[in-house]
Amino acid sequence: MENISPALLEWFYKNRRSLPFREDPTPYHVWLSEVMLQQTRVSAVLPYYYRFLEALPDIPALAACEEEKLHKLWEGLGYYSRVRNLQKAAKLVCAQYGGQLPADYAALLALPGIGEYTAGAIASISFGLPVPAVDGNVLRVFSRLYNDPGVITEPAVKKAFTARVMEHQPPEKAGDYNQALMELGALVCVPNGAPLCGQCPLAEVCRARAAGTTAQLPQKAKPKPRKIVPVTLALVESPAGFLVQQRPQKGLLAGLWQPVLWEDEHLLQAEVLARLTALGLDTGTAAPAALPAAKHIFTHIEWLMSGVQLRVAAQSAPAGYVWASREQLRTAYALPGAFRAYKPLLL
DNA sequence: TGTCCACGTCT
DNA sequence: AAGACGTGGAC
Numbered sequence: 091m092e093n094i095s096p097a098l099l100e101w102f103y104k105n106r107r108s109l110p111f112r113e114d115p116t117p118y119h120v121w122l123s124e125v126m127l128q129q130t131r132v133s134a135v136l137p138y139y140y141r142f143l144e145a146l147p148d149i150p151a152l153a154a155c156e157e158e159k160l161h162k163l164w165e166g167l168g169y170y171s172r173v174r175n176l177q178k179a180a181k182l183v184c185a186q187y188g189g190q191l192p193a194d195y196a197a198l199l200a201l202p203g204i205g206e207y208t209a210g211a212i213a214s215i216s217f218g219l220p221v222p223a224v225d226g227n228v229l230r231v232f233s234r235l236y237n238d239p240g241v242i243t244e245p246a247v248k249k250a251f252t253a254r255v256m257e258h259q260p261p262e263k264a265g266d267y268n269q270a271l272m273e274l275g276a277l278v279c280v281p282n283g284a285p286l287c288g289q290c291p292l293a294e295v296c297r298a299r300a301a302g303t304t305a306q307l308p309q310k311a312k313p314k315p316r317k318i319v320p321v322t323l324a325l326v327e328s329p330a331g332f333l334v335q336q337r338p339q340k341g342l343l344a345g346l347w348q349p350v351l352w353e354d355e356h357l358l359q360a361e362v363l364a365r366l367t368a369l370g371l372d373t374g375t376a377a378p379a380a381l382p383a384a385k386h387i388f389t390h391i392e393w394l395m396s397g398v399q400l401r402v403a404a405q406s407a408p409a410g411y412v413w414a415s416r417e418q419l420r421t422a423y424a425l426p427g428a429f430r431a432y433k434p435l436l437l
Numbered sequence: 438t439g440t441c442c443a444c445g446t447c448t
Numbered sequence: 449a450a451g452a453c454g455t456g457g458a459c
Contacts, residue, residue, distance in 0.1 A: 129443045134456065168454025205446045226443055248444070281442060342453070388454060427455055
């Protein structure tokens, strides 16, 4: 196949979206934006990106940030290990590289939370190094360009596609070329079988377009069914606020905060009261109110939530729990989006 | 309603 | 190799 980069770059320079991390592509800006953009759309990321940089304008500031403030800056973005790894890496960068990201693909790849894609994006976009940055957009574009039915979730297929990506990459414009491929995937060679081939600078050479197979590409593995998990929660409010606890530092929603909650159990009101009493809480005599049922879908799990809401007298919090005021819940404690249905009651 | 996006990284 | 890990919006 002829080299696609001249037509691709010409299209990119005319059609690229103006994005804050593109207008000022420092290594830190590109790093932060790429980590935020992993599994998350541009429109969702932008407000977080502005707020994060305002609070933590450089890598040393990120390295020094309090964990709770960091979680709060990421609250609602999901995949919270991303922000913990971001700070781990920032601390390493301060200790090993004087607070500046290294202009070296292998050194970037060695940092926590930076995998092949993110290392390639930073190295090519910020440092101009001729390395690949192959994300889902690029895999989709190349699966269609070559009419290749390879299952793109398989590492061997990704490797083969990456080799093709590099055959077309102009070493002097690696960053623009990589961004152009992703931008083409985001704006023109879109998923779900309806690419805008009429606007595509590569339409003439696209083998899937010639074969009429764009809607069947890319091929992917079937997702596994999600596990259904019953969850019971208790919104316990005293004059001091709501009773909350921090989740364990490993696993689902690690380190985030939640109301009193039992996973894998669907409890009746009387059972909830008994559990609260067993924690040492004086629940008084007022009848609890049932909470509306709610569902939250994670990638691999589906929470079916129900529970109760109740007011109790002023008292000390049971071990492992704290009373958090509405103000503290708004400004200091990071609550995952899974509790969105109940947030109006909490905030 | 349910599916897809969404390879991205770590384990 | 395969599973863990969030969220929200498009369709």
